[in-house]
Amino acid sequence: MANIQIRKYRDDDDGKVKSMFTMGMSEHVPSAFTHLLKQPVNQMVLMCTFCALMASSKSFLLPILATTFLLAGTRQFVVYMFNHYIDSVLRQDLCNITETYLKQKDSCFWVAESDGVVVGSVACLPSESAAGCLELKRMSVRRSHRGMGIAKALCRTVADFTRERGYPAVMLHTSVVQTDAQKLYEHMGFKKIREFYPPQISAKITNFSLFEYRLDLQR
Secondary structure, rough: OOOOEEEEEHHHHHHHHHHHHHHHHHHHHHHHHHHHOOOOOHHHHHHHHHHHHHHOOOOOOOHHHHHHHHHHHHHHHHHHHHHHHHHHHHHHHOOOOHHHOOOOOOOEEEEEEEEEEEEEEEEEOOOOOOOEEEEEEEEEHHHHHHHOOOOHHHHHHHHHHHHHHHOOEEEEEEEEHHHHHHHHHHHHEEEEEEEEOOOHHHHHHHHOOEEEEEEEEEO
């Protein structure tokens, strides 16, 4: 991990951090779309639509066009959901990172810098779902700098911060489609403790679940 420095967030990092978060979340659109297509109910809808149009039109063209339209609409739905989530985060805790993370007790935001360029970020604050624990949030590493141990170093930074403040554990949430993140957290010693759905009805319809992880710290 040569030439990588992890430091606290500064106000002039704002645009870089938001851009990195946006790009990182947008990368999950293809895997979320694939996840959606794997759901039996969606496969049944596509197959029934194709067969019904095939039987009624006696032509391949109409069912193929209709199925293509449904697939395109499904992908646009996934894009909309991710854009909606990104926009909500940019309006909430990332709207004013200094106020949310640097001026609150037991909260912090860090960036990883390589040769003066911000290439990673992570934050933590008191967990709302697990009293007495801190929650790791906004982990992101630029695609060009992955595989260099930056994400692991950012995880350790949060763990050290949490331990120094006397908290027993670090919590975090990640989605069913973020498989690389799941592997990273499990490698770092996090244990998956539950699976649940976010409050949006669309999440249950699409079987888009979240995982909660916990890392117990030794004092």
